Amino acid sequence: MPRQPRFSKDDIVAAGLRIVRTSGFEAISARALGKELGTSSSPMFTMFKDMNEVLDAIRTAMEKSFTIRMNGVTEYFPAFKEFGLRLVAFAKEDPNVFQMLFLGKDARPEIAEKIARECLCSAEQGYGLTSEQAEMLFRQMWPVACGIAALCVKHPEDFSEEEVSKTLTYHFTGIMSIIKSGKEVEDVRPRKR
Numbered sequence: 677m678p679r680q681p682r683f684s685k686d687d688i689v690a691a692g693l694r695i696v697r698t699s700g701f702e703a704i705s706a707r708a709l710g711k712e713l714g715t716s717s718s719p720m721f722t723m724f725k726d727m728n729e730v731l732d733a734i735r736t737a738m739e740k741s742f743t744i745r746m747n748g749v750t751e752y753f754p755a756f757k758e759f760g761l762r763l764v765a766f767a768k769e770d771p772n773v774f775q776m777l778f779l780g781k782d783a784r785p786e787i788a789e790k791i792a793r794e795c796l797c798s799a800e801q802g803y804g805l806t807s808e809q810a811e812m813l814f815r816q817m818w819p820v821a822c823g824i825a826a827l828c829v830k831h832p833e834d835f836s837e838e839e840v841s842k843t844l845t846y847h848f849t850g851i852m853s854i855i856k857s858g859k860e861v862e863d864v865r866p867r868k869r
Contacts, residue, residue, distance in 0.1 A: 683713055685723045685733065692734035693741075693773075701776040704734065738773045739787050742766060746791045753802055755795035756813075760821035760844045761837065763788065767825035768832040775829055778822070785822075792818055809855045816851045820844065 691712040695704050706717035706727055713719065724730045745766050752758035767774040778785050793814065800810035824843065828835055835843075854861055 682715065683719050683723070687713065688720055688723055688730065689733045689737045692730065693737055696734065696738065696772050696776060697770060698772070700772045701734075701780060704731065706730075735776075735782070735784075738777055739784065741770070741773060742777060742787060743791075746788075749791060750794050750798050753798070754848060755798040756792065756817055756821075757841070757844045757848060759792055759795045760817070760824070761840060763821050763825045764828055764835065764840045765837070767828045771829040771832070774825065779826060779829070788822075789818070792821070803852065805855065812855060813848075813851055817844075817847060820847045 688709060691709050692704055695708055695712055699708075706720050709720055709730070710717040720727070720730055724733070745762055746759065749755055749759045749762060777783060778788060796810045796814045796817075799805060799813060800807065805813065821844065824835055824840055
């Protein structure tokens with residue numbers, strides 16, 4: 677009768693997440709996982725086909741962690757502000773996971789973008805925006821929220837929750853007033869010398 681494995685797939689993925697959180701995604705290896713679990717690297721390959729499958733499972737768990745963090749964000753008004761606050765909090769609290777998901781070479785920003793777009797559907801309805809206006813709002817707010825979050829990965833102390841909230845409010849209010857005015861924004865160009 678074959679021996680029962682000491683570790684489940686979930687145990688291995690959880691160990692991988694701990695490694696990512698403390699040392700970054702690039703620190704994951706079969707040896708590092710074995711060390712984290714207090715065993716050799718061989719248990720990984722009784723559960724997973726190869727290291728790529730292990731890494732994919734860890735990426736999926738990171739995405740799930742982010743998605744859980746964003747659950748219910750569209751119930752807030754304005755939802756995009758709540759999304760921005762949670763995105764920045766995620767970057768501060770879990771910088772290595774944020775970096776892997778949204779800034780790394782294998783980044784998958786579409787996960788966050790999908791949630792952000794759901795928030796903007798809420799804005800479209802709540803503020804009576806056309807789909808074109810909501811798209812404009814998205815195009816202006818998305819880089820602001822992502823930019824603050826990216827800055828917080830390395831320097832979380834630079835932006836308090838209150839500052840993030842104010843910044844998002846100022847940008848949102850300014851963009852909404854431009855959209856609602858129906859006027860084109862004058863293109864600012866450098867003066868000729």
